[in-house]
Amino acid sequence: MAATQMTTMSRPDQVIFQEAAAKATEDDIMRGRGRVDAAFDAGKPPPFRIGDVRAAVPEHCWRKSSGGRCGTWRATWRWWRRWARRWRAWIAGRCGRSTGRRRGPCSGRSSSWGTTGTPFRPPGGDHHSSSVSFLGCDGHGSFSDSATLNSVVGHLLHSFILVPYHGWRISHRTHHQNHGHIHRDESWHPITEGLYRQLEPRTKKLRFTVPFPLLAFPVYLLYRSPGKTGSHFLPSSKLFSPKEKGDVMLSTTCWCIMLASLLAMACAFGPLQVLKMYGIPYLVFVMWLDLVTYLHHHGHQERLPWYRGEEWSYLRGGLTTVDRDYGWINNIHHDIGTHVIHHLFPQIPHYHLVEATKAAKPVLGRYYREPQKSGPLPLHLLGVLLRSLRVDHFVSDHGDVVYYQTDHDLNTTAAHGWAAQNHHKQK
Numbered sequence: 001m002a003a004t005q006m007t008t009m010s011r012p013d014q015v016i017f018q019e020a021a022a023k024a025t026e027d028d029i030m031r032g033r034g035r036v037d038a039a040f041d042a043g044k045p046p047p048f049r050i051g052d053v054r055a056a057v058p059e060h061c062w063r064k065s066s067g068g069r070c071g072t073w074r075a076t077w078r079w080w081r082r083w084a085r086r087w088r089a090w091i092a093g094r095c096g097r098s099t100g101r102r103r104g105p106c107s108g109r110s111s112s113w114g115t116t117g118t119p120f121r122p123p124g125g126d127h128h129s130s131s132v133s134f135l136g137c138d139g140h141g142s143f144s145d146s147a148t149l150n151s152v153v154g155h156l157l158h159s160f161i162l163v164p165y166h167g168w169r170i171s172h173r174t175h176h177q178n179h180g181h182i183h184r185d186e187s188w189h190p191i192t193e194g195l196y197r198q199l200e201p202r203t204k205k206l207r208f209t210v211p212f213p214l215l216a217f218p219v220y221l222l223y224r225s226p227g228k229t230g231s232h233f234l235p236s237s238k239l240f241s242p243k244e245k246g247d248v249m250l251s252t253t254c255w256c257i258m259l260a261s262l263l264a265m266a267c268a269f270g271p272l273q274v275l276k277m278y279g280i281p282y283l284v285f286v287m288w289l290d291l292v293t294y295l296h297h298h299g300h301q302e303r304l305p306w307y308r309g310e311e312w313s314y315l316r317g318g319l320t321t322v323d324r325d326y327g328w329i330n331n332i333h334h335d336i337g338t339h340v341i342h343h344l345f346p347q348i349p350h351y352h353l354v355e356a357t358k359a360a361k362p363v364l365g366r367y368y369r370e371p372q373k374s375g376p377l378p379l380h381l382l383g384v385l386l387r388s389l390r391v392d393h394f395v396s397d398h399g400d401v402v403y404y405q406t407d408h409d410l411n412t413t414a415a416h417g418w419a420a421q422n423h424h425k426q427k
Helices: 002-007 011-032 050-056 066-094 110-120 147-160 165-177 193-198 201-207 212-223 242-269 271-295 314-318 339-344 350-367 380-391 408-426
Strands: none
Touching: 050 314, 050 350, 147 165, 147 242, 165 242, 201 212, 212 271, 242 271, 271 380, 314 339, 339 350
């Protein structure tokens, strides 16, 4: 019966039929596990307006608090002070002014790299995270009412993590204004089937095989996402309007100064020391950033819709984002796991996001998805990431409400490759 239906359909109708069938199959599986409400369809317009959600958020949650900002400043200052002490002790040892055992700024190796790399991560937008960069990453004006202060702090801290502040701020603004839109969204949006089929097999494998997706951020800054052109560093990029070119040039100049400083440090102290002190923490930062931002838009146990055309709206797009629980890391991240409310109302300061989320949940109803509770460390998210990379490959070229589809050939090829590799090792 299904085969007869398919043969009489046009190509767009066949795609819509396949989308519905794929979603029904997935929902049947999840419903059998008790995870999906049979009466709920996340792709349907919600019965409330964004004004209803806004009205549920307490008025004080919108106000910027000097106490909240000072708490962020204190956390950042403590991190900087620890880092400076390690640097000072290491330089003193290098210059022969210390009789004790020499300790580099990253002595302690793996634990220090992890704890140093995590505070690298900026929380002000889709990179919302820990202490040092939160102050700089405010692309929404939620840190201060002063655009000048936001810009100065943003350049100081973004340049430190090799991110061009205005370039990122503008692209991140585009991401928030178009979240959930297949074509207009800026980061971690799906690629269409037509574009996916044009990718080289090697590119597909890299895109969906760990650890390569966790190294995407620097590449994204340079070249943007697949199917888009331009760069966060070039004023001529399509990302920017003519009046923004001066801002982009300023941020790129600051980025170049930071890169030159790292090269000078490598000449003065040796490349290996700069690698230990900066390179490996930076790598941890990039991988953690990509993991967290990817899972804020992918990997939920329910299949979430993506939109195009007249079906998209700011509210419906924002409701496709996902909250996450990071255990002990929640405080380091300034509660950016509360991502749904942040996407709907990015002006809310981070220190009010938890309260705002609790207040909005009765209005959001089933459109809010409770995050899976984490242990002290969010190790469960690794399984979520691996599953998503295995099944979330592309969306249809047709239809205004679409869901991720799976390229089973890609998974089969990968499985055969692993089997052949293991067989070769056994020989």
